[in-house]
Amino acid sequence: MGRTPSSDKTGLKKGPWTPEEDQKLIQYIQLHGPGNWRNLPKNAGLQRCGKSCRLRWTNYLRPDIRRGRFSFEEEETIIQLHSVLGNKWSAIAARLPGRTDNEIKNYWNTHIRKRLLRMGIDPVTHSPRLDFLDLSSLFNSTQLNLSSLLGLQALVNPEIFKLANSLLLSNTHENQELLLQNQNSQGPELLLQKLQLLQNQSSISQHNDQLHHQVSEIPNCTPQNVSSSSSQSMQGNMGHYMMNNDQMFQKNVMLPLQNYSYSATDVSENSTIQSLNNNNNNNINNNQNFSFDTPLSSTEEEKESYCSNFNNFMKFEIPESLDFDDLL
DNA sequence: AAATGTGGCAACCGCCTGCTA
């Protein structure tokens, strides 16, 4: 792992740390404490730059580091915080004891981000986007039958569903081809236009004002997903969810979150499945149990579990008491 | 069995910020 061991022109070693180096660093810090990273390598007998020592300590050797898989609660926290803070990994890490910003960043990029993309959610704005949704898995699915269509109906705005459904029912190969060809590029223009029109007719929540107000008071904080006062938000039974700005209406298709379900087939091989089952039963809406049939599917039980728990997974309710100063 | 592709993640790079003289 890491990089090829090498030395820079000052003779300092780079690349992966050896157990001996780790030991030296640990022993030195145990004796003298962290800090003064510039002089630390020399005093500790390490051929490393101070920066490298600091990173090694903070990201790997620190005794309070909690290694291992992220729990579902941790994932949920990361997503919630990311929806407010954006890529402020250190701020997010501060709310997750034992986790480092580097670890969270890696986990986001390798797991959560991809999952959100597959779910059709923009990982930057946390807004649903049809052009990110993996529709090919839908149309290629052998499970594209009435029941899955009913699931799809729960996935999207009913009007959007009607439109998509009419495309399917017309049963023209061209339509499906068109949809599939365009889903990863610019999207079917006609469909997008119609969807956008429909979307713009969706109910607009007033409930973002409070959060916007709270966040706007944070110094130097420009939350990526908190709308401007002129932008729109949607609220469903999953809490407040902010739309980024009007540009979302230009190219992207937004779906009401209360109807947004989860392609849970590859959820969190690292997550604690059990934890999913602990706290969500009250929020389960059977209509939201929908899964795409993808090659990544695990067991049906897991799929069901994840699907039914997606409501919790995507519950981005920002507590009114959230102290943003503390957060930052 | 070998080649190729992909995921995961430790570590590096370069920029930014805050402190101090």
Next chain:
DNA sequence: TTAGCAGGCGGTTGCCACATT
């Protein structure tokens, strides 16, 4: 005021391990 420095931070790289072809 400003230059220099240390530390912090987010983005990126590149290697290893495993999966797929």
